[in-house]
Structure formats: structure tokens, C-alpha cells
Amino acid sequence: MPFDVICIAVIGKTNNPLYIKNCSRNAAYPDLKCHYIAHTAIDLVEEKISTTKQADQYLGLLYALEELAVFGYITNTRVKFIIVTSLTDAAIKDQEMKALFRKIHNAYVALVSNPFWDPDAQRVISSPNFDRAIAQVAAGSSS
Amino acid sequence: MSFPAYHATVPVQSSPLQSVSRASSHGRRPPILERNLVKGRSNEVSLSAYAFLFCEMLSYATKKSSGIQDMEKKLSDFGYRVGIRSLELLVFRDRPNRRDTRLLNTLSFIHTNVWKTLFGRAADSLEKGTDNEDEYMISDNEPNVTKFIAVPKDMNQLSCGAFIGGIVEAVLYGCGFPAKVSAHSTGSDQFPLRTTILMKFDKSVLLREKGFEPR
Numbered sequence: 001m002p003f004d005v006i007c008i009a010v011i012g013k014t015n016n017p018l019y020i021k022n023c024s025r026n027a028a029y030p031d032l033k034c035h036y037i038a039h040t041a042i043d044l045v046e047e048k049i050s051t052t053k054q055a056d057q058y059l060g061l062l063y064a065l066e067e068l069a070v071f072g073y074i075t076n077t078r079v080k081f082i083i084v085t086s087l088t089d090a091a092i093k094d095q096e097m098k099a100l101f102r103k104i105h106n107a108y109v110a111l112v113s114n115p116f117w118d119p120d121a122q123r124v125i126s127s128p129n130f131d132r133a134i135a136q137v138a139a140g141s142s143s
Numbered sequence: 144m145s146f147p148a149y150h151a152t153v154p155v156q157s158s159p160l161q162s163v164s165r166a167s168s169h170g171r172r173p174p175i176l177e178r179n180l181v182k183g184r185s186n187e188v189s190l191s192a193y194a195f196l197f198c199e200m201l202s203y204a205t206k207k208s209s210g211i212q213d214m215e216k217k218l219s220d221f222g223y224r225v226g227i228r229s230l231e232l233l234v235f236r237d238r239p240n241r242r243d244t245r246l247l248n249t250l251s252f253i254h255t256n257v258w259k260t261l262f263g264r265a266a267d268s269l270e271k272g273t274d275n276e277d278e279y280m281i282s283d284n285e286p287n288v289t290k291f292i293a294v295p296k297d298m299n300q301l302s303c304g305a306f307i308g309g310i311v312e313a314v315l316y317g318c319g320f321p322a323k324v325s326a327h328s329t330g331s332d333q334f335p336l337r338t339t340i341l342m343k344f345d346k347s348v349l350l351r352e353k354g355f356e357p358r
Contacts, residue, residue, distance in 0.1 A: 055242040076234040076242050077317040105235055106176050112231040113175070119227055 003092055005100075005138045006068060009038035009082040010108065010125065018079075019125040023138035034084070037070060041082045045072045058098050073101040079108065100137055107133035176235065194291045201292065201303065211298060215305040219324075222309020229310070230317045233260055246344070246352050249318050254281055257314055262287055277344045281311065284334040304328065304338035311340050321345045 006029055010019040022034045044062040059072035064087065073081045081104050085092065111130045112119055172178070204217040237256055243249040250269055258266040262283075272278030289303040304326035312324040322344045329339045 055244045057240050057242055074242070075231075076238065077231060078319055102239070109176060109231045109235045110174070113228050115224070115228075119231075 003088045004086045005083060006086055007034040007037065007082075007084040008104065008134055008138060009034070009041070009084075010104070011038065011042060011080040011082065012119075012122065013078040014122070015042050016122050017124070019130070019134070021131075021134055021138070023135070037065070037068070037084055038082050041070050041072060042080070044070075045074060045080050045082075048072070049074060058094070058101060060094065060097075071097050071101075073105070075105060075108075081105070081108075103137045103140075104134065107137075176232075190287060193288075197288055197292070197303075197306075200306075211301050214301060215326075218303065218305040219309035219312065222306040222311075223313040224309075226310035226313025227317055229257070229261065230314045233257060243318060245355060246320060246348065249315070249320060250279060250281075253311060253314055257310075258283075261310070272341075275343070277346075277349055279342045279344075280339050281342070282329070282337060282339045283307070284337050286336065286338050289336060289338065304340065307338065308340050311342065315342065315344075320348045322348070 004025065006022070006024045008019075008021050008023060009017065012018045017035070017038065020031075020034055020038055022029060022031050041062055045059060048059050048062070057073055057075060059074060062070045062072045062082075064070070067087050069085050069087050069092065071083045071085070073083075075081075081101055083097065083100060083104075107130050110133070111117060111125065111127055114127070117125075117127065200218075200221060204214050204221075208214040208217050233256060237260075238252075243252055253266075254269045255265045258264065266281050267284045268280075268282045270280045270282070272280060283304075286304060286307060288306055292303050294301055294303070308324045308326035312322065315322045315324070322342045324343075325341050327339050327341060328337070330337050
């Protein structure tokens with residue numbers, strides 16, 4: 001079942017925002033709401049990794065707002081990816097979300113391998129290649 | 144005669160960002176993260192080319208630094224930059240769906256996977272320090288980065304293994320186990336180039352490990 005990706009966020013190791021992109025169609029959601037959702041998701045992620053013993057990268061559904069669902073994923077280097085989607089009637093399969101997260105991880109690793117991008121710099125990501133890859137992820141899922 | 148699947152025109156891999164943008168043009172090499180995990184001979188960098196580069200790095204470090212400590216710090220910084228990036232790549236390729244939260248798992252990951260990917264073979268030994276709880280050591284009998292380096296007599300305390308130490312420090316820091324890492328040459332008669340990386344972990348790491356143990 002196709003679902004709409006509303007927002008994709010990448011949060012760094014020290015919980016600093018690296019990249020927050022509003023992918024909703026027609027700008028239905030203001031950018032500020034995306035920032036707010038990503039911020040609250042951080043707390044949920046921290047809670048999940050401290051309580052569950054299992055060391056999995058995909059964290060599943062973190063929480064659900066009125067008509068939005070928030071999924072989380074954490075890498076070994078404590079970089080967190082958040083995907084916010086619109087809730088549809090059919091349940092969203094884990095496999096699909098995992099595939100999306102893997103694509104984002106792919107783009108992130110390509111970004112980190114750039115010797116000119118310093119992962120410790122705490123600055124927002126501004127690479128056009130990364131932008132393009134994320135836009136593809138957002139567009140690819142809602143077809 | 145069999146032709147390689149894609150041409151290996153240049154032995155050194157092109158920068159990954161460049162490859163991603165060329166992904167649409169077919170016939171070229173696929174982007175670095177979508178290649179086969181099993182590396183063929185065409186993906187290896189020649190040791191002599193690498194040794195040449197490392198020589199230059201060393202002479203740059205010697206020119207710019209004022210003493211042995213400073214030089215070791217510079218080499219360690221070089222290694223840090225390599226380690227941070229190779230950690231992300233390695234974790235993405237070799238450890239999907241799993242995170243290393245325990246210290247021992249991470250250490251064995253470094254000892255086998257990281258060493259194998261970077262140097263082509265596993266490290267020689269992983270030991271726990273007997274004097275202190277928080278010290279661990281990884282040794283390599285003949286590290287290929289320093290194989291061709293001869294240290295002059297007056298810089299006897301210098302260990303070019305500081306580069307490897309920097310890589311290990313970056314991997315540990317990235318995985319969430321901050322540690323002070325130093326490299327020492329512990330040459331023996333059998334292996335005169337033997338280098339030991341000493342890792343001294345922060346108190347926070349030990350506390351967390353204690354919390355994991357079953358009560």
C-alpha cells in the first residue's frame with residue numbers, strides 16, 4: 001500500500017540536527033512541525049535504546065501522532081534517521097521501512113566518505129548529492 | 144580470455160561521491176556501495192603506491208611538527224580521519240541490522256573485521272591489561288603501513304603505528320567507547336616490527352559495562 005513520506009530527518013551523534021527535509025506534497029505541513037516531530041522523536045529513540053537489550057539498528061514505530069507515524073533507525077555510530085509518514089489504512093510493512101532506511105544509510109555513508117566533510121563539525125548537511133538521494137527516497141515510496 | 148566485469152582502469156577507487164552522481168550513466172563502475180562485497184584483485188591498491196603516500200605523510204608531519212609527541216599526534220589525527228569514515232562504511236557493509244553494544248564484541252570487531260578490511264588480514268592478538276581493568280591491547284607483528292619505515296636513532300621513541308592508533312581511536316569513539324589510544328613498538332627478535340596499540344577506556348565505558356552484567 002503506498003504511503004506518503006512527510007519528512008525525513010538525520011540527527012547526529014550529539015543529538016544535533018544534521019538534515020531535516022519536509023517532503024510533504026503541496027507543503028501541507030509547515031517546516032516547523034517537521035523540526036518539532038524530529039525533536040520529540042529523539043527522546044523516544046533514547047528510550048528505546050536504553051531499555052531493550054537487543055542491539056538492532058531498525059527501531060520500528062516510535063510513536064504516532066494524529067495522522068502521522070514516526071519510524072526510527074539508529075546506526076552503530078549513534079546517528080539517527082527518522083522517517084515520518086502519513087498513516088494509511090493498511091499497515092506499513094517493516095520490510096518496506098527497512099529498505100527505505102537502508103537507502104538513507106547508503107546516502108549517509110557516501111556523504112561521510114567524502115574527505116572534505118567533517119562528521120564532527122556539527123554543521124547542517126548541505127551536499128547536493130545527499131539532497132538528491134533523499135529526494136529519491138521520498139519520491140520512490142509514494143508512487 | 145575472460146574480461147573483467149567492469150574495467151579497473153585506475154587501481155585506486157574513485158571518490159564515492161563522484162561515483163554516486165554517475166550512477167545513471169551505464170557502462171561505468173557501479174557506485175562504491177553497490178559493488179560486490181567479495182573484493183576481486185582489481186579493487187586492491189598496490190602496497191608500493193600506499194607506502195609512497197605514507198612516506199610523504201611522514202615527511203609532511205616531520206616538517207610541520209616540533210617534536211616526537213607532536214608528530215605522533217599528527218599521525219594519530221590522520222588515522223582518525225581515515226577511521227571515522229571507514230567505520231561508517233564497514234558497519235554499513237558488514238554489520239547490517241546489528242549494533243555492537245558490548246565492549247568485547249566491539250574489540251573483536253576491530254581485531255578481525257577492521258584489520259581484515261584495511262590490511263588484508265586479522266590482527267595478531269587481543270589482550271586484556273593485567274595491571275588495570277580498563278586497558279586492552281591489540282598487537283600486529285608486521286603492520287604493512289610501517290613495514291618500509293626505518294626510524295632514525297635519535298627519534299627512537301617514535302612509533303609510526305600512531306597512524307594505526309588513530310584509526311582505532313576513531314573506530315572506538317564512533318562506536319561509543321571513548322578511549323585514550325597510544326601505539327608502542329614492542330619489537331622482539333622474531334618480529335622486529337611488532338607494534339602494540341594500547342587502549343585505555345574512559346570510566347563511563349566501564350560503568351556501562353558493569354551495568355550490562357547480569358545481577
